[in-house]
Every structure is written in structure tokens, then in C-alpha cells.
Amino acid sequence: MLYYTLKRLGLAGLVALTVSFISFGLLYISSDPAIAMAGETASDADIEAIRQLYGFDRPILVQYFDWLQRAMSGDLGKSYYFRTDVSALIAERLSTTMTLGVSAITFAIVLSVPLGVAAAIRPNSVIDRIALFLSVMGQALPSFWFALMLIVFLSVTFRLLPTSGSDTWQHFIMPTIVLGYYAAPAIMRLTRTGMLEVLSTDYIRTARAKGLRPRVVLFKHALRNAVIPVVSLTAVQFGFMLGGSIVVETIFALHGAGFLAWESITRNDLPTVQGLILVFSLFYIVLTFFADLLNAWLDPRIRIN
């Protein structure tokens, strides 16, 4: 297990390094950063001054390592728009995004795993049909439309929940449902498929032939093997929620990192975009790493050779 962990850790580090290089490069692929900083009306002399002030005239690798060194110590530069530190800006927005992401993935898991298991136990039963219906709906409904419908019914008609903002926990209920429901279908279908496959294996037959109780066969012997692919998928979905919940954050005016990303892209605020890309990518890397560790714990064939 130690060897496996170290190997994964090394891989994660390499991926992080690659990602950092790409996100650094983005600044230069899109445009000349000096021109972007100086603004449209700046003279050539102003641009040149900025270029020298920020060191954009140095070789790109030098700039990269300089940037990397600063990024490692938490300095991601200054936002063109806010004129404040990007890292502080992101940190401030991240708590909202994290709250939403964690509650949404929890909602998705709590909804889809039990439903997927129930559907697999009795294929083609009523519950299987309901699960299928729910997952097709979740996949087909655009989240902005679903969000608006929730606002119309829960906020406007019944006045149960606040429409937008992030002041209380009640503000997070509708965004959680929308974002969680969007992620649920894939998790549910994968749980169902995995469970169906595992239930037809020889070792499940052995477990029954040993006289084990159905609940032990199901939850000990079957579920543990069936959730292995689900873990990897959930990690990816969770990463997506942390980075890609722009639509949901915008509709509910939750000022999270996704919303910040959208704002910064429209404003050409490259350092902020760069910082966000780096942070989101690191999230994915960390999540994948933990998903791999969890899978290794679940499946000894991964951890012991």
C-alpha cells in the first residue's frame, strides 16, 4: 500500500507540474500580456514600460520558474480587474464553491447509490423504472431550466426558499438540488450496472451457497466490488462541480469560484483565469489521487501484487 501510495503521489506531482506549465502558457497563447494589461488606449512606450516592469521581456522558461516559485508560495499575481491578489480572491470565493460542491455531491450520492442498488436487485421492476426515469430526466433537463423551475415553484409560488444569494444554508438548497441532480444519473446508472454485474458473479453464488444472509451478500460481498468504478466517477463529478458550476452559481447569484471564472473570462482578467485553472486542476488531481487510494483500499488486487 505504501509503494502504491508513493507511486500515485509521484504521478500526481508530475501531472500537477504539467498542468502548471499549461496554465502558465495560457497567458501567452491568448495574447501579449503587456498589451492586455496596458489597455486599448496605451501608447507603445507604456506597453514597453509594463513589459519591463512585469518582466515579460525575459525568456519564457525563466518567467515560468519565476511564476512557479511564486505560485508555490501562494502568490498567483494580481487581478487586472480587482487590483487585488488572485490567491486571496480565489480563497474568498472558494468557501462558497466548496460548500455547494460538497452538499451537491453528497445529495447526488445519497440519491443515486441506494436507487442504483435497488434497481439492480430487481431489474425491470417498478423501482428500476422509476430510477431509469429519474436518470433520463436528470440527464436531459438543462440545469438552467431546472433551476428556474425550482425558483418559480419553491421561491415565487410557495415562498419557501430564497431565490438567490449565499447568506444562509437555505440559499444552498436549490443550487444543491440542481447541481446534485445533474451528477446523479451517471452515478446511478454505473451503480446499477456494476451491481448487476457483480450479482451474477461466481463469488456471489458462493456467498449464497455458504448460507450468508441476503443483506450480507448484498452489502458486504456485492456492494464493495460494485462501487469501485463508482468511486472514480464520483471523484471526477465532484471535481467538475468545484470548477464547472458556473451556470448554477450564476443563476443563484452564489459568488463562488465558478462565478468568478465566468466574470474573469468576460473581463479578460487573465491572472485570475490562470489562477482558477490552476486551482481547479489541482482539485482534480487531489480528488483523483484520493479516489485511487480509496479504490486501492476497496480492491486488494490494486494494492497487492
Added chain:
Amino acid sequence: MSDRVLHVENLTVDIPLATGILHAVDGVNLHVDRGETLCIVGESGCGKSLTSLALMDLLPTKATRKIKKLELGGESILGYSEREMSDVRGNKMGMIFQEPMTSLNPAFTIGNQMIETLRRHRNLSNDAASELAKRMLEKVGITAAGQRLGQYPHQLSGGLRQRVMIAMTLLCEPELIIADEPTTALDVTIQAQILLLLKELQSEFDMGLVLITHDLGVVARIATRVAVMYAGQIVEEGTAKQIFENPLHPYTRGLMRCIPVPGKTKRGTPLGSIPGMVPSLIGDFTGCRFADRCELAGDVCRQSDVPLRDPNGKTQAYRCIHSIEMLAKGGVA
């Protein structure tokens, strides 16, 4: 307690398919005594595996089982609920499967899987169960048993895994063990070891053993009695000696011609084979199921179902309309 461990009367397994009902097992009667090994022989698809699963009440959900009598150790377990059956499985009757590579759960250690079986049926502490599991692993010839308990199935070879399966099945000292092709997936030298082991353990624990196989070599080694299955029915039943030395049913005789006998089979002469194919068992079937492949078959054979009969009362029963004398002269053999 009587010596009869297993008594089965009129077992039928039907599987509904899109094209009709598949009569996979049709009116099978079986009995096994303590210390006895009954081999059920037949080719793939003859219903032998379904028969064994039906005895355990572990048939796939779409298959329906009808059975007139099912007694284990003199006690009828026919009306048992699923819960009562689960008390019997792994406890009074155990099963060993064909695929040792996939029959153990990859996510749990050998010890975990053995201990859970013991603790399901016996009121034991974890330590006591672990100690028993270790002793059982030693009994089936596994060295460093204590260490093996902490290992996962993928760390063991196929032969070792089958030994583990056997040990696990024996934990609660069942009266009956059903082994469905336990050696088919193993290489030949390991096959012989596993068979020998089964034989030894059977006499040590004084169990009844039902061994399902298509391998007549295995039968010759281990069987006390033999039931030959063809197309869902038992076509001949008798002691191993009777079946090997004096097979009656044309199908059994055909099978025997397929195996070379040292000193008897001449070099260069082709081994026997049975022409034709197994009939489809979907829908109703009247008459002898072997008729289309049998040289002795006539119109009479196809007109009505043939019962299993034992005209001389010598415990050798066969399912053919022809007399023993006629068969002994044999168009087939």
C-alpha cells in the same frame, strides 16, 4: 439418524425462454448415503449443473423448480423458506464450484471469508473461528495456513483456491457436499490431488458426496455409484462397477466406447463417438430422448416416454425399452 443423507424424488427444472419452455431437468430421482460418492455424469447442457443448484435451491431466478420429495438427513427441506434454507446451506450441505479462480470474493481475505461462514452457522468468537479455519486449511493440505488466512484470493494459485473452497465448505462439517466439476478448471496433476483430497476428507468426515462431472476418468477414480444423465433425464444408474463393466443403456455404452482402455483399445483404431446431436429440450417431448442417435431405435421408442427401470432388482436401472439381453448383444456396443 438414517444413513440416507440425500433423497430426491421427481426433480424438474423448467426455464421459460422466448421460444418456449426449456425442460432442462426432467423427473430426476437421486439418493446418497453417508460415506457414499454419487457421480452424476453427462455432457454439457444435460442438466447436471442445474440439478445440483436445484438441490441447494440456488437456481437462477428465472428457472422454476418442481420437486416431489427433498430430504436431507432424513428431514424434508422441501417447504423451507429462503431463511430456513440459508441455515441449511453451508451448514448441513455445502457446495464446491467449477471455477476456483472466480468463486472467492476478490475483496476479502481467505480468513475473512472462512470466518464469516463459521460464525454464520456456529456461535463462535472471532479467534475460535480463526483457529478452526486455520486447522481446516491444514487439513486440506495447505502449508503456512495461518499466513494464508491473511492473504487475498488473487495471491493464490487455482489449485490452492480450490483447496480453500473445499476447506470453507467443510468448516461446518456438512452431511452432504455437492461438487460441481471441481477439477475441470485445474491442470491434470492438480486434478488428481484434489480428487484424492476429496475422497480422503469424505471418508474422514463420513459425508455424502455428489460429484458432477463429464469426465469418466474422474468417475472411475472416485464413484461409489453413478447416474448417467442425458438431455435432462437420468438414463442409467448403478454402482460404479456395474456402469463400467456392464453398461446397459445405448448412451452409456456409447460413452464407454469413447474412452481408451489400456491393453484393450488397439493402437491405431479410432476411439468411438456417438453420432448426431442432443435434441432440443424446448417444448414438449415424447419418447426416448436418445432415439435419434441410437442404432437400436425403432418406432416404438418414439411413441411414448420410457421409464427408468431395474428389471432384475440389481440396483442397476436404465431407461430403454429393450431387454438387458438384447442390449448386451447390442447393436451399439
